[in-house]
Amino acid sequence: MKGWGFQVDALDVARWQFGVTTVYHFLFVPLTIGLSVLVAILQTMWHRTGNERYLKLTKFYGKLFLINFAMGVVTGIVQEFQFGMNWSDYSRFVGDIFGAPLAIEALVAFFLESTFIGLWIFGWDRLPKRLHLAAIWAAAIGTNLSAYFILAANSFMQNPVGFRINPDSGRAELTDFVAVLTNKVALVTFPHTLAGSFLVAGSLVTTVGLWHVIRNRGSADTGAYRFATTFGSWVVLISSALVLLTGDIQGKIMTEVQPMKMAAAEGLYTTESPASFSVLTVGSLDGSREVFALKIPYLLSFLGTGDPNGTVQGINDLQAQYATQYGPGNYAPIIPVTYWSFRFMIGFGLATAAIALLVLWSQRKGRTPTSRWLLRAGLVMPVLPLLANSFGWIFTEMGRQPWIVFGEMLTRNGVSRTVSLTEVLTSFTAFTLIYATLAVIEFKLLLRYAKAGVPELSPDPEPTDDDTERPLAFAY
Numbered sequence: 428m429k430g431w432g433f434q435v436d437a438l439d440v441a442r443w444q445f446g447v448t449t450v451y452h453f454l455f456v457p458l459t460i461g462l463s464v465l466v467a468i469l470q471t472m473w474h475r476t477g478n479e480r481y482l483k484l485t486k487f488y489g490k491l492f493l494i495n496f497a498m499g500v501v502t503g504i505v506q507e508f509q510f511g512m513n514w515s516d517y518s519r520f521v522g523d524i525f526g527a528p529l530a531i532e533a534l535v536a537f538f539l540e541s542t543f544i545g546l547w548i549f550g551w552d553r554l555p556k557r558l559h560l561a562a563i564w565a566a567a568i569g570t571n572l573s574a575y576f577i578l579a580a581n582s583f584m585q586n587p588v589g590f591r592i593n594p595d596s597g598r599a600e601l602t603d604f605v606a607v608l609t610n611k612v613a614l615v616t617f618p619h620t621l622a623g624s625f626l627v628a629g630s631l632v633t634t635v636g637l638w639h640v641i642r643n644r645g646s647a648d649t650g651a652y653r654f655a656t657t658f659g660s661w662v663v664l665i666s667s668a669l670v671l672l673t674g675d676i677q678g679k680i681m682t683e684v685q686p687m688k689m690a691a692a693e694g695l696y697t698t699e700s701p702a703s704f705s706v707l708t709v710g711s712l713d714g715s716r717e718v719f720a721l722k723i724p725y726l727l728s729f730l731g732t733g734d735p736n737g738t739v740q741g742i743n744d745l746q747a748q749y750a751t752q753y754g755p756g757n758y759a760p761i762i763p764v765t766y767w768s769f770r771f772m773i774g775f776g777l778a779t780a781a782i783a784l785l786v787l788w789s790q791r792k793g794r795t796p797t798s799r800w801l802l803r804a805g806l807v808m809p810v811l812p813l814l815a816n817s818f819g820w821i822f823t824e825m826g827r828q829p830w831i832v833f834g835e836m837l838t839r840n841g842v843s844r845t846v847s848l849t850e851v852l853t854s855f856t857a858f859t860l861i862y863a864t865l866a867v868i869e870f871k872l873l874l875r876y877a878k879a880g881v882p883e884l885s886p887d888p889e890p891t892d893d894d895t896e897r898p899l900a901f902a903y
Contacts, residue, residue, distance in 0.1 A: 436846045438839055441513040442589075444473075444855040446824070450817050451505060451862050455499030455869075457816050460574055460621065461628025462492040463540075463567035465662065474560050480651040483881035486633060489547075489563075490876050496544065514853060517831055517841030523600050524590055524607065525580050532576035540569030540609070550771075554791045574624075575617050575860055582613035584832050586684040592835075599835065612684065616678045622669035623776075623819065626812040629662030631781055633786055635877045637805040643880070649795075651881055657790060663783035663812075670776055675730065682731035682739065685833060687749070688740045688757065688826035689731055691765040700738035753834070762826040768822040775815035780809045838857040 466489045473481035509516045520526075543565040550559045583590075589606030590599045601607070637657030643649070682689045689695075693705045704726035728737040742759050749758035782804050789796035796802075831838040 437846055437851045438842045438849040440848060440855055441842050444513065444616050444851065444858065445509055448506060448858055450820065451818060453820055454813055455495050457624035457627040458495045458631060459625035460570055462488065463570045465628050465632060466492050467563045470560055470563055472711050474556055480654060482703055484655055487881040491873060493619060494872045513843050513846055513852065514841050517844040519598060520836055522831060523598060524583055527601060527604055528576040528580045532573050536569050536573035536576055540573060542564045542570065549772045555714065574620060578620060579608050579610060580614045582610040582616055584606060585827060586610055587832055587835055588613040608759055611680055615673060617679055619670065619673035619677050623665045623816050624661055625666035626670060626776065626779060627816065629659045629666060630809040630812050632659030633663060633783060633807045634808050637786060637802065639880055641724050641802050644760045653790065656786060660783040660786045664780055667776060667780035678730050679733055686740045687745045690740060691747060691760050691762050691826055693727055694762060694766050695739060696743050697741040698738060698744045701725045701736045702739035704730065730809040758829060765822060765826045768818045768825065771818040772815050773820055775811045779808060779811040874903055
C-alpha cells in the first residue's frame with residue numbers, strides 16, 4: 428500500500444495488530460493478577476475477625492474482579508490466534524519451546540484459576556467458610572502461576588536459553604525445560620510484573636473507596652470505604668517500592684543480555700565508562716548521534732552494572748558489533764519510541780505513588796478528605812499505572828527489535844508468508860472494532876458497579892446435611 432509518501436506492507440500491519448491487541452489485553456491482566464490477591468486478603472480479614480466491613484468489601488471488589496477477569500479471558504484468546512494467522516513462521520521456529528510453558532499455563536494454571544473462581548462465585552452459601560476462602564486463594568495462585576508461565580515464554584524471546592537449532596529443519600528445539608523456566612530474565616520480570624499489577628489493583632481500590640468517602644460522607648458504610656482507601660494507598664506505595672527495586676535488578680540483567688535495549692533507552696550513542704543517566708537527550712534525525720543531552724553523571728553505570736564507574740556500551744558500537752556478528756543490517760530499535768516509553772513508564776508510576784501519598788495525608792488522624800481536586804486526582808489514578816504498564820511492555824518489545832527472538836530470528840522472518848496485506852488489514856480492523864466495543868462494555872460495567880457501592884448483607888445459611896438438593900446460587 429503506497430500513499431502520502433510512505434509504504435505499508437503485511438509485516439507492518441501484522442506488527443501493529445499484534446501490538447494493539449497485546450497492549451489492549453494487558454490492560455486487564457495486571458488488574459486481574461493484583462485484584463485476585465487483594466480480594467483474597469480482604470476475605471481472609473473477614474474470616475479471621477468476623478467484621479462485616481471486610482465481607483462487604485470482599486463482595487464489592489470481588490464483583491469488579493470478576494468483570495475484569497471475564498474481559499481478560501475474552502481478549503486473551505485473540506493472542507493465540509495471531510500466532511497461526513500472521514506469525515506462522517515464528518510459530519514454527521519457537522513452537523517446540525513455547526509449547527511446554529503455554530501448555531502448562533492452560534492445563535494447570537488457567538484450569539486452577541477458572542475452576543476455583545467458579546467455586547468461589549457459587550459457593551458463598553454452599554461451602555464451609557474455610558473451603559470457600561481456600562477457593563479464592565487457589566484462584567489467585569492460579570492467576571499468578573499463569574502469569575509466570577507466559578512470562579517464561581516471553582523471556583525466551585528476550586534471552587533464548589535451553590534450546591538448540593536443528594540444522595535440518597532450522598527450528599529451535601527444547602533441550603532444557605528447567606533452563607527455560609529459570610531464565611534470569613523471567614526470574615526478575617515476574618516479580619516486576621507482579622509489583623506493577625498490585626500498583627494497578629491498589630489504585631482501583633483507592634479510587635473507588637475515595638470516591639465514596641468524598642461523595643457519600645456520613646453513610647453507614649463510610650468506615651468500610653475509608654479502610655479501602657487506606658488499604659489501597661498502602662498497596663500502591665509498597666508496590667511502587669517493589670517496582671523500583673525489581674526494575675533496578677531488571678535493568679542490570681537487561682544491560683547484560685540486551686545491551687542495545689539499554690543503550691536505546693538512554694539515547695547512549697557511544698560507549699561510556701562511567702556512563703551518565705539521560706534526563707533528556709535529543710538525537711539527530713537519522714538516529715545516529717546525540718545533538719543535546721541533560722545528564723546525571725555516573726547514574727547509568729550504577730543502574731546498568733552496579734558500579735558507578737562501569738562501562739555501558741553505546742548504540743553505534745553495538746551496531747558495528749552486531750553487523751559483524753549477524754551480517755549487514757540495522758540492529759538498533761526505533762530510538763525515540765524506546766527512549767520515551769522508558770521514561771513514560773517511570774513517570775506514570777511515580778505519579779501514581781504521589782497521589783497515594785496525598786490520599787493518605789488527607790486521611791491522617793481520622794480526617795475525612797473533602798477536596799474535589801484530590802477526588803479528580805483520584806479518578807485519574809487507576810489510568811496512570813495502566814499507562815505505566817503499557818509503556819513498560821512497549822519498551823520491552825520495541826527495544827528488542829529488529830529481533831523477534833533476540834540473536835536468533837529477525838521479526839521480518841517470522842511473519843506468515845502467505846497472508847496478504849488485505850487479509851491482515853481486514854483482521855486488524857475487525858479486532859480493533861471488537862475491542863473498542865468491549866472497552867465500552869467493560870468501562871460501563873465497572874463504573875456501574877463501582878458507583879453502586881458495597882452490597883447489603885443478608886444472612887448466609889450455614890451448609891447442612893439436609894440441603895444437598897438446594898441449587899447453587901450466584902453470589903452477586
